[in-house]
Amino acid sequence: MTTDAxxxxxxxxxxxxxxAKLGMWLFLASEVMFFTGLLGATIVLRAGMAHWPRPGEDLxxxxxxMNTFILLSSSMTMAMSVAAVHQADxxxxxxxxxxxxxxxxxxxxxxxxxxxxxxxxxxxxxxxLFWDCYFTLTGLHGLHVLAGIIANLWILWLTFxxxxxxxxxxxxxxxxxxxxxxxxxxxxxxPLLYLI
Amino acid sequence: MSDPGFIRKYIFSTDHKVIGIQFLFSSLIFMFFxxxxxxxxxxxxxxxxxxxxxxxxxxxAGMPGGIMVPEYYNMLFTMHGSIMIFFGVIPLLVGAFGNYxxxxxxxxxxxxxxxxxxxxxxxxxxxxxxxxxxFFVEGGAAxxxxxxxxxxxxxxETMGPGQTLWAAGVVILGFSSIFGAVNYxxxxxxxxxxxxxxxxxPISIWAMFTTAVLTLLATPVxxxxxxxxxxxxxLGTSFFLPAGMIVDGTPLAxxxxxALLWQHLFWFYSHPAVYIMILxxxxxxxxxxxxxxxxxxxxxxxxxxxxxxxxxxGFLVWAHHMFQxxxxxxxxxxxxxxxxxxxxxxxxxxxxxxxxxxxxxxxxTTPMLHALGFISMFIIGGLTGVFLASTPVDMYxxxxxxxxxxxxxxxxxxxxxGAFAGITYWFPKMFGRxxxxxxxxxxxxxxxxxxxxxxxxMFILGLGGMPRRIYDYTQYAGLVHFAPLNRMMSVSAxxxxxxxxxxxxxxxxxxxxxxxxxxxxxEATTLEWETPSPPxxxxxxxxxxxxxxxxxxxxxxxxxxxxxQTEKHA
Numbered sequence: 001m002t003t004d005a006x007x008x009x010x011x012x013x014x015x016x017x018x019x020a021k022l023g024m025w026l027f028l029a030s031e032v033m034f035f036t037g038l039l040g041a042t043i044v045l046r047a048g049m050a051h052w053p054r055p056g057e058d059l060x061x062x063x064x065x066m067n068t069f070i071l072l073s074s075s076m077t078m079a080m081s082v083a084a085v086h087q088a089d090x091x092x093x094x095x096x097x098x099x100x101x102x103x104x105x106x107x108x109x110x111x112x113x114x115x116x117x118x119x120x121x122x123x124x125x126x127x128x129l130f131w132d133c134y135f136t137l138t139g140l141h142g143l144h145v146l147a148g149i150i151a152n153l154w155i156l157w158l159t160f161x162x163x164x165x166x167x168x169x170x171x172x173x174x175x176x177x178x179x180x181x182x183x184x185x186x187x188x189x190x191p192l193l194y195l196i
Numbered sequence: 197m198s199d200p201g202f203i204r205k206y207i208f209s210t211d212h213k214v215i216g217i218q219f220l221f222s223s224l225i226f227m228f229f230x231x232x233x234x235x236x237x238x239x240x241x242x243x244x245x246x247x248x249x250x251x252x253x254x255x256x257a258g259m260p261g262g263i264m265v266p267e268y269y270n271m272l273f274t275m276h277g278s279i280m281i282f283f284g285v286i287p288l289l290v291g292a293f294g295n296y297x298x299x300x301x302x303x304x305x306x307x308x309x310x311x312x313x314x315x316x317x318x319x320x321x322x323x324x325x326x327x328x329x330x331f332f333v334e335g336g337a338a339x340x341x342x343x344x345x346x347x348x349x350x351x352x353e354t355m356g357p358g359q360t361l362w363a364a365g366v367v368i369l370g371f372s373s374i375f376g377a378v379n380y381x382x383x384x385x386x387x388x389x390x391x392x393x394x395x396x397x398p399i400s401i402w403a404m405f406t407t408a409v410l411t412l413l414a415t416p417v418x419x420x421x422x423x424x425x426x427x428x429x430x431l432g433t434s435f436f437l438p439a440g441m442i443v444d445g446t447p448l449a450x451x452x453x454x455a456l457l458w459q460h461l462f463w464f465y466s467h468p469a470v471y472i473m474i475l476x477x478x479x480x481x482x483x484x485x486x487x488x489x490x491x492x493x494x495x496x497x498x499x500x501x502x503x504x505x506x507x508x509x510g511f512l513v514w515a516h517h518m519f520q521x522x523x524x525x526x527x528x529x530x531x532x533x534x535x536x537x538x539x540x541x542x543x544x545x546x547x548x549x550x551x552x553x554x555x556x557x558x559x560x561t562t563p564m565l566h567a568l569g570f571i572s573m574f575i576i577g578g579l580t581g582v583f584l585a586s587t588p589v590d591m592y593x594x595x596x597x598x599x600x601x602x603x604x605x606x607x608x609x610x611x612x613x614g615a616f617a618g619i620t621y622w623f624p625k626m627f628g629r630x631x632x633x634x635x636x637x638x639x640x641x642x643x644x645x646x647x648x649x650x651x652x653x654m655f656i657l658g659l660g661g662m663p664r665r666i667y668d669y670t671q672y673a674g675l676v677h678f679a680p681l682n683r684m685m686s687v688s689a690x691x692x693x694x695x696x697x698x699x700x701x702x703x704x705x706x707x708x709x710x711x712x713x714x715x716x717x718x719e720a721t722t723l724e725w726e727t728p729s730p731p732x733x734x735x736x737x738x739x740x741x742x743x744x745x746x747x748x749x750x751x752x753x754x755x756x757x758x759x760x761q762t763e764k765h766a
Contacts, residue, residue: 014388014392017385019383026378030374030413034417036417037416037419037421037464041435044460048452126431132427136423
């Protein structure tokens with residue numbers, strides 16, 4: 001009889017898909033709906049407003065473009081870390097995980113810098129509907145980036161344990177799925193808040 | 197296996213059966229509490245303004261001198277609805293039965309993610325404590341209805357901290373539901389025993405699967421709405437708060453928000469939630485009817501696919517709660533049509549159940565009585581739903597007692613009779629002992645009688661123009677003549693509540709003194725009845741292999757009139 005701890009990360013299941021991977025996809029489906037609700041709310045609210053800032057009027061497009069580049073690069077390094085799991089190369093896994101974590105942190109750093117500029121100009125949640133939407137969407141997305149960084153840090157710590165590849169190697173891919181999703185959310189936020 | 201100790205075994209357990217029973221006990225306790233809140237409402241409606249002296253000690257601010265103030269009444273119906281829905285019916289039908297039954301019925305040793313399952317349970321008391329903490333803060337618990345429409349719910353000036361706690365608690369509960377749903381879907385897809393194809397799954401599992409998918413996709417939208425509401429309340433944002441509001445003569449700074457946006461987001465979750473609260477009950481009934489009719493179920497595929505169809509269409513009907521809100525009328529027509537479409541798969545189910553009963557060898561056990569009660573009451577609930585779905589009719593009925601009657605026929609007449617059917621049917625499996633049948637039948641008949649005594653007159657009140665959520669209808673001359681009817685309803689409500697003590701008595705007495713049940717006391721066919729009662733940790737001594745569908749009763753040429761799913765029939 002298969003034990004569940006075993007079948008969670010192997011394909012020894014009714015469908016051949018490891019349960020942990022299936023579970024992550026299901027969780028991401030739920031996350032998609034969470035951001036759908038928030039993005040939908042923003043679009044509806046904007047449609048009801050006479051005034052909405054023009055692109056580049058209040059937000060810095062170059063800073064956000066740079067942040068987009070940083071986050072896309074982090075998705076690449078994340079994918080390379082997953083590829084390194086298939087090559088069973090622990091050093092490369094660690095290197096690319098670390099790069100992903102650093103790029104994710106850089107993203108949050110740029111975001112924090114943007115926030116500080118807005119605060120200096122007196123823009124806070126509650127000052128205007130645009131800022132309510134801006135801070136809520138980017139803030140909740142930032143929390144997701146932070147969660148991804150923490151997950152990757154945990155896996156980075158796991159890589160130093162013996163038997164990492166055999167017992168926890170699949171976690172890199174799971175964390176990767178989540179990371180790419182968080183990246184994808186930003187791809188929607190960037191045009192919605194900055195470009196249109 | 198070594199003994200894990202009391203705490204790991206019964207409190208922080210990862211065993212799906214223990215978690216299911218934890219959900220069962222917790223949700224029953226919350227339902228009892230929610231029921232008591234309804235009794236206070238019925239007191240006010242039956243005898244408006246009459247003192248209830250002992251309540252002065254319990255709620256000195258809400259019932260000074262034992263006489264209820266209007267704000268307290270608002271809090272009562274809000275907390276009654278919230279507790280019954282979020283902490284009663286959903287955790288009972290989905291949390292308790294989903295956890296207990298899914299692995300047993302599909303032949304798995306446990307859920308796909310046992311630790312996530314434990315987390316899902318333990319978030320539940322945290323969420324409940326957060327919401328209930330509202331009773332102890334200034335201004336009392338949330339009082340803007342279970343639907344919490346802004347601007348009323350979104351302003352600190354109109355609703356105290358109890359409303360903030362309410363929204364925060366619902367977000368926490370959302371996490372619990374989502375984790376549970378991930379587990380249910382992954383387990384049903386991935387952990388079926390060999391031979392257990394989708395078309396051999398018991399219909400209760402089809403129902404749980406659909407329910408879990410609804411939970412997974414709808415709950416996060418509610419979480420998003422709750423977070424926006426919390427920000428409106430705590431950070432002064434204006435998501436749901438339009439410009440130009442004045443409270444106590446002071447103009448507010450909010451601008452640009454849309455109160456209707458809340459209703460869209462809220463009902464995008466809360467209408468699917470209605471199906472979350474009825475589909476599992478439909479599943480239990482579909483398991484119970486063939487057993488006590490000793491016949492295969494009529495239209496297995498029709499019933500299972502109609503559950504999926506109800507789930508899918510259920511995402512496209514939410515704005516039928518909003519016909520009266522000034523929403524674009526063209527949109528209203530769309531939602532009217534989609535809502536009426538739900539009646540089609542629902543009708544398929546009802547006729548298939550009747551087809552199952554047709555010429556069966558009926559055994560009128562307690563679970564069977566509850567299942568039949570479910571069907572008959574649910575038909576009334578469902579048909580009145582079609583009335584309300586029709587925009588022109590709804591223009592008249594909206595926010596009257598007709599709606600209250602409709603939702604109680606679905607949620608009490610449907611979900612709760614389904615839950616009673618489920619509890620009385622699986623009690624022997626859960627605890628190894630049978631519930632007393634005579635007490636059980638008495639409980640059923642009294643519940644059935646008093647339930648109709650409370651809820652049926654609501655349709656009459658609604659047609660007569662009595663609004664819902666009304667503190668004192670006697671201030672309207674046109675409604676005064678409803679006083680005797682309201683008193684009759686209140687008396688029925690008190691009797692209904694008292695009848696539940698009978699159930700509690702039977703439940704606890706049977707836990708310790710009930711007749712011992714063997715592995716298969718109902719002569720049923722599905723996999724859970726192959727295990728000892730109660731099943732051990734890990735459920736099955738060896739992985740079962742499934743050879744036939746779930747409802748093989750009265751198979752021609754067999755000695756017994758039932759064929760277990762693991763049996764081969766030559």
